[in-house]
Amino acid sequence: MSEKRRILVTGGAGFIGSHTVVQLIEAGFDVHVVDDLSNAHSHVMDAIARITGVHPGFSCFDLCDSEKTKKLFADIKPDAVIHFAAKKLVGESVQNPLMYYKTNLQSLVNVVEASLEHGCQKLVFSSSCTVYGQPDQNPVGEDAPLKKPESPYGNTKRICEEILQDTVKAHSLQVVSLRYFNPVGAHASALIGEYPLGAPSNLMPVLTQTAIGKRSGFSIFGSDYNTPDGTCIRDYIHVVDLANAHVAAIQLLLNREKSSVFLVYNIGTGSGVSVKEMVESFERINGLKLNYEYAPRRTGDVEQVWANNVLALQELGWKPHLGLDEMVASAWKWEQHLNKYEKSIHQS
Ligand code: UD1
Numbered sequence: 001m002s003e004k005r006r007i008l009v010t011g012g013a014g015f016i017g018s019h020t021v022v023q024l025i026e027a028g029f030d031v032h033v034v035d036d037l038s039n040a041h042s043h044v045m046d047a048i049a050r051i052t053g054v055h056p057g058f059s060c061f062d063l064c065d066s067e068k069t070k071k072l073f074a075d076i077k078p079d080a081v082i083h084f085a086a087k088k089l090v091g092e093s094v095q096n097p098l099m100y101y102k103t104n105l106q107s108l109v110n111v112v113e114a115s116l117e118h119g120c121q122k123l124v125f126s127s128s129c130t131v132y133g134q135p136d137q138n139p140v141g142e143d144a145p146l147k148k149p150e151s152p153y154g155n156t157k158r159i160c161e162e163i164l165q166d167t168v169k170a171h172s173l174q175v176v177s178l179r180y181f182n183p184v185g186a187h188a189s190a191l192i193g194e195y196p197l198g199a200p201s202n203l204m205p206v207l208t209q210t211a212i213g214k215r216s217g218f219s220i221f222g223s224d225y226n227t228p229d230g231t232c233i234r235d236y237i238h239v240v241d242l243a244n245a246h247v248a249a250i251q252l253l254l255n256r257e258k259s260s261v262f263l264v265y266n267i268g269t270g271s272g273v274s275v276k277e278m279v280e281s282f283e284r285i286n287g288l289k290l291n292y293e294y295a296p297r298r299t300g301d302v303e304q305v306w307a308n309n310v311l312a313l314q315e316l317g318w319k320p321h322l323g324l325d326e327m328v329a330s331a332w333k334w335e336q337h338l339n340k341y342e343k344s345i346h347q348s
Helices: 015-026 043-052 066-076 090-095 097-117 152-170 203-212 239-254 275-286 310-316 324-347
Strands: 006-010 030-034 057-059 080-083 122-128 174-180 182-184 218-221 236-238 261-267 292-295
Touching: 006 015, 006 066, 015 030, 015 043, 015 239, 066 097, 080 097, 080 239, 090 097, 090 152, 097 122, 097 152, 122 152, 122 239, 152 174, 152 261, 174 239, 182 203, 182 239, 182 324, 203 218, 203 275, 203 324, 218 275, 236 239, 236 324, 239 261, 239 310, 261 310, 275 324
Parallel strands: 006 030, 006 080, 030 057, 080 122, 122 174, 174 261, 182 236, 218 292
Antiparallel strands: none
């Protein structure tokens, strides 16, 4: 039997990272996670083991430490890397831009340097549709002009892509950059999901926290946009579908010849959903009523963006399978599980 290919997943205890680790293990890969647990919980590694029956290798440190990063590559000798580890709070990045530039850029540079030094030439990068800003037309394709993102967080994604593009020109390195649209939902087991530290600002955790009573209500930001119902439109993608896009990207890279390449794929469903439609789906599917009001537009929000995902469908051989109903149902199931888990921690 041929040996399992080893994948190093940075930020593998986080929301998208943990779901990707599960899908990689289920696809037969040997996975090692590195995460400093600055925005994730250590119980996630146990939850991954409960779902898959496999305890992935785990290292806990900050990838801004270049020596530790190099040692990890020397010890693990990965065949490929998926680089999720990054700070991701938009508001925090506006307050503290230098922390975002330092952390997100330094960690990427360290990972790429260590990869090259240890002969690992395949990397999947976690990018975002934020690089398109408000696109001139929807659905937006990968060839649309990039616009300066509204936040330093978004800008780090754009700069990281540029760093990778320059590096593949100079070195033997193959990169797939996945531009995620809006990841939501949770694993069907409800053992892993989105676990925001502090008050969330993304729509789905705001909905689930309102439903469970962690918050008394929420605002829909803007009802006067130039959209059919006046609220913003996004392309929400189930996190398990998104995780599978990473597995497909890894398979593509592992099957490629050695020549350097930088490939970009939009990972979205290809359908736009308004905030109002999302709220109504959440209420309908979960049999709940949420307390909300309409409020002024949120600074920095784009009006509407959804993906042209044809390139991913054709070249990655990937496609999303889970619809809005599964997104809202799994997110709510996860919030209920999380609530029980948090209560049990407080009692013990
Ligand atoms: C946000 C970030 C984006 C980041 C992405 C991933 C901003 C401006 N953009 O995207 O850079 O890549 O998260 O985490 O923060 N909404 C409400 N009420 C709420 C919360 C959200 O109406 O309480 C609306 C927003 O106005 C938006 C939609 O819901 O129209 C989705 O918001 P959110 O989940 O925060 O994602 P994005 O803003 O698309």
